[in-house]
Amino acid sequence: MSKVLIIAGSESDKEFVKQALNLFDEWNVEYEFRIFSAHRNLLELTEYMKNLSSEFKVVIAVAGLAAALPGVVASLTSLPVIGVPRDVGPLNGIDALLSIVQMPKGVPVGTMGIGNHGMKNAAYFAKRILDLEGK
Numbered sequence: 001m002s003k004v005l006i007i008a009g010s011e012s013d014k015e016f017v018k019q020a021l022n023l024f025d026e027w028n029v030e031y032e033f034r035i036f037s038a039h040r041n042l043l044e045l046t047e048y049m050k051n052l053s054s055e056f057k058v059v060i061a062v063a064g065l066a067a068a069l070p071g072v073v074a075s076l077t078s079l080p081v082i083g084v085p086r087d088v089g090p091l092n093g094i095d096a097l098l099s100i101v102q103m104p105k106g107v108p109v110g111t112m113g114i115g116n117h118g119m120k121n122a123a124y125f126a127k128r129i130l131d132l133e134g135k
């Protein structure tokens, strides 16, 4: 069974991420949800990504503020990575968006919009990627 991996930067992102998890539950899409911060737990994140199961076909990486996480995840896998900028902090997600969207060449992150719509669209986009397998 193909699965989606969702990684968020903090426990404080959990409720936000739930919007995507609810959609996956509704669609019977399998997923794993993990919390890792590139800033705070880089070594653990790297170790986890090194041993990733081949069941995963796409990764969603969610972070607010200075959002290094999606780019770092994209540097550690050849799977498609969808980045979601969370609308937190004094800049309301503009900081996270700019951290995610301008990746150096060769390390792409498919960047969604800021906030709730971006989180839900990440689920829709991941589902489209999984659906390619049956086509």
Ligand SMILES: Nc1c(C(=O)O)ncn1[C@@H]1O[C@H](COP(=O)(O)O)[C@@H](O)[C@H]1O
Pocket: 008, 009, 010, 011, 012, 013, 036, 037, 038, 039, 040, 062, 063, 064, 065, 066, 067, 068, 069, 070, 086, 088
């Ligand atoms: N942007 C990052 C990264 C990272 O990019 O590695 N790690 C945590 N964070 C973000 O910091 C915000 C506040 O986190 P805390 O509530 O833990 O202080 C969260 O939205 C998280 O995604």
